[in-house]
């Protein structure tokens with residue numbers, strides 16, 4: 001009988017360092033409070049809906065590598081360690097879901113997000129990229145709520 005296929009529950013720090021990809025295998029009472037890599041708070045549930053963080057896929061012949069998800073598989077909320085691409089996806093999702101936004105502003109935001117999405121790694125951290133993130137943040141501060149990581 002092959003073992004059942006399932007997903008574990010993971011615990012991940014706010015910056016995305018994996019504390020454990022299988023919470024159930026930790027000794028009872030051994031709760032992870034802070035990341036041993038960076039000292040940040042460790043989450044073992046989605047900050048938006050409280051669902052466990054999807055962990056490793058346990059199945060016959062599946063590799064042991066694990067990268068934490070960028071979005072909750074239950075509510076779709078972004079985790080604080082969401083990366084650059086995920087952040088753009090999430091802002092686009094929110095833009096589509098936001099009603100009553102000035103169409104002129106919505107159009108500009110879409111253009112800026114497209115410009116960010118079209119950038120290559122050479123542009124990351126450039127003055128142009130920083131300016132685009134800043135413009136988006138200033139034009140639509142509510143879109144940024146609970147988005148986790150932010151560019152400073």
Ligand SMILES: [Zn+2]
Nearest residue numbers: 013017035038
């Ligand atoms: Zn960390």
Ligand SMILES: [Zn+2]
Nearest residue numbers: 046049072075
């Ligand atoms: Zn969630």
